[in-house]
Amino acid sequence: MLTISRRTFLKAGALAGAACAVPAAFDFPSFVRGAAEQPVTKIPSTCNGCSTNCALWVYVKNGRLWKLEGDPKSMKNEGRLCARAYGVAADVYNPDRVTGPMKRTGEGQFSPISWEQAFTEIAGKLTKIIDKDTAGAVAWMAHGGKETYAQMLLDEIGAATYITHYSTCFTSKTNAWDKMVGNQLTSDINRARYMLFAGRNYAGGIMPGAMRKIMRAKDRGAKIVVVDPRLCELAKVADEWLPIRPGTDLAFFLGLAHTLISEKLYDEKFVKEYVFGFEEFWNANRYFTAEKAAEICDIPAAKIRAIARELAKNAPAAFLEPGYHGLHNHYAASTQIAQANVIVNALLGNFYKHGGLMPAAGPKFGKLTLPKRLQPEKGERADGAGVNNEYPTVETSRGIAQHMPDRIAAGKVKALFIYHFNPLRTAPDPEYQKKMVKADLVVSIPVDWNETSVHTAHYILPEHYYLERMDAPKSTGGNIAHDYPQAVMRFPALKPLHNTKHLLDILKGIAQAMKIDDLYPFTVEEEAAAMLKPLGATLDTMKDNGCLEVAEAVRPEFPVKDGKPALTTTTGKVEFSVGAFKLHGRMGVPVWTPPLVSPKAENEFRLIHGKQPWHSHSVTSNSPYLMAVSKSYNGSRMWMNRSRADKLGVRDGDTVTVEARIEHGGEARTVSKKVAVKVTEMLHPECVWVPSGYGNFSPRQKVGYQQGVNYNDFAPARVEPLSGGCMVQEVIVTVRKGG
């Protein structure tokens, strides 16, 4: 705990303990008056504005949040923070938070109940479901990657279905890398000489540490090429922007691969030693030249060849960024896109190489020793992930989030828990998603009145805000390479404002009410202490120092055992051909696969989306500070290329009607929304682009309510069969001027 004493100029405004977000006055004199001799405390935490987990210091004065500062030690943000960090922190005082446990009393109607009553009723319903021998019908849906407590309850009752948000985000990436490499490698921007980004916008889906590394690389002369239908924020600072026809990244990647192989530019030694299935890939793609790719993807063949040559010239300190949501959730061929991405990188021989792709560094955390428990055997997953004849090749560690109403209708899911996740706004077709309410039991564990809670929850159990709670340590590893493992941890900076609980205490309450003894015989403090012990750290040292770095560097070495390649794949090598796909009647290697649908008429466009720098998702669209930024810059407008807009008679700022036909389960309907247009030269003519953070439809979120539209409004809920993705850009909309 650091105490700083200040003589002048400190936080004014809000009186101690008053829970208003905005001070009564913000003029200079009152600011100075408020800057009396009050101690300021600095508490380490990690941001909850997106999943990057930036390390920060929270400044608290008079028991209230004052400001934030990035922790310079964390490789994810190197002391910097984006706008979302501040907006989301200020939202601890947002009046639209859920202030205590709630029970549904009607459509959108809720009554406050006590925690005890909530636990008793939920446990009663859950026990009834399990007693009918249908423990398999209990599913947990969460954003993912942030907690392990729910898994313990699922294990205890014999439920197999833990679902993350990943199928609505990037599962084709993790699935392809897992099956082809057995590891998710990260781009070593710090040492790269040539960086190709396709569908990856680190300045929009911000990771401050990635941007710092990119800008430093730029300063030392590394080349940055951005492939994106839109001149995105990263393209603005790149050496080259290549506006690709949306839906054709696969053709572009295959064109690169063809050039590398046909011109013998690829790393033959690496391929010989460490690649399986090279011949199979080449045989299937021998005739897919750069010229063929160019016809499809709208990037000239000469340019495709030039990029392949430059990549090769700078290899292994060159990479094609493995990408995330922007590259991996949009098309029927998303899995093949991810495969082609792995292949281009492998041809460059940049695996486990400095400046190429490196494994993520993660600290070796300790574990609590807990008594062994007898656990019932689990059946198949209720979401069909990894289930034969359903979605056998979808990763069971990720699951399928977007077709829950169908699984409920089929009787496969009866009880549904939704934690820190808002599928009604972040999964396709909200009208369809609303049907989740039909399960026997739906419990939402949010912080705010999000759409999922309002429309589907039978019970809402609000969690402490991130600034109000301690969370177990986490690794900073992932996405971008850093040589040393790091641990970051969240400490409570503020006293809980409302009648909320920590997730661990919520689960303890449910387990106790179900008469499950001692399922969680520990506190978060004890768990954190046990995890930190092998790192030589304690809660106190973490609290004093923030981000902790471990002095044990990741080596640039391809895993080898007994002189043989030892990845966790079947052959130990990078597998260009995926056996699991072949086993289920698919091709093992990627070949050009066109999008399912394409725009044709003058009023038709492919609807694409992406991140805007000051919003994450539905999480930030109710933040007064962040929505004020949107208002300043007309942020919720839909982008349209000027030449197309001219043909439709649409001018900048005009309102248009956007329509799409949604077919699901034999029914069809037309979705129609109005939105203002930004007419621009910075977009491929065949698409319209919407930022992903808008279209909030929870009436209890007054700031974001009905601001702009959301891409999910126009997309049917589909499941890409290989990886479980949403194919959300396989959507054609018609646009007409006016309402």
Place this chain on the structure above:
Amino acid sequence: MAHYAMLIDAARCTGCAACRVACQMQWQLPPEVFFNRLEFRESGKYPDVKQEIVPVQCMHCDNPPCATVCPTKATYKRADGLVLIDHDKCIGCKYCVVACPYDVRQMNDRGIPEKCRFCAGFIEKGEQPPCVSTCMNDVRVFGDLDDPNSEISKKMKEKPVYQLAAEKGTKPRVFYVKRGG
């Protein structure tokens, strides 16, 4: 005596608005009052199109029109270069709002104009303004131009710079790196 200034390299800006919200938190401003803004401009025709993003804020001019027109001397210039507003002297006439060629003054809820304060009170203690320290792309450098060893002094020597609307004779203390600089 320090003489403070800021150098902005707009070519590095990717328009994330962290500067704006970090500043709002530092000074506890409400969402609709902000001291720095971004100007977005696109030029050219698809696919040969460029985007410019220019951060704009109070320039703390050495010849500040806002102070010149102020009938009560509420707006004043400090010896260290900062332009500030004495609320006790201000009568809310808004002359300064109109006079500012950079359009950076916003009225507060008491009818008194507000703007960037160059983090008066923080910088004297050696702190960086949060618009500078939060920026992931190092768009801004803040410091003392009287100190030849300060980062800003060194950067100003390295790179060609210009001032916004310099022809108006305002002598801004916020400098911009010339494109290609």
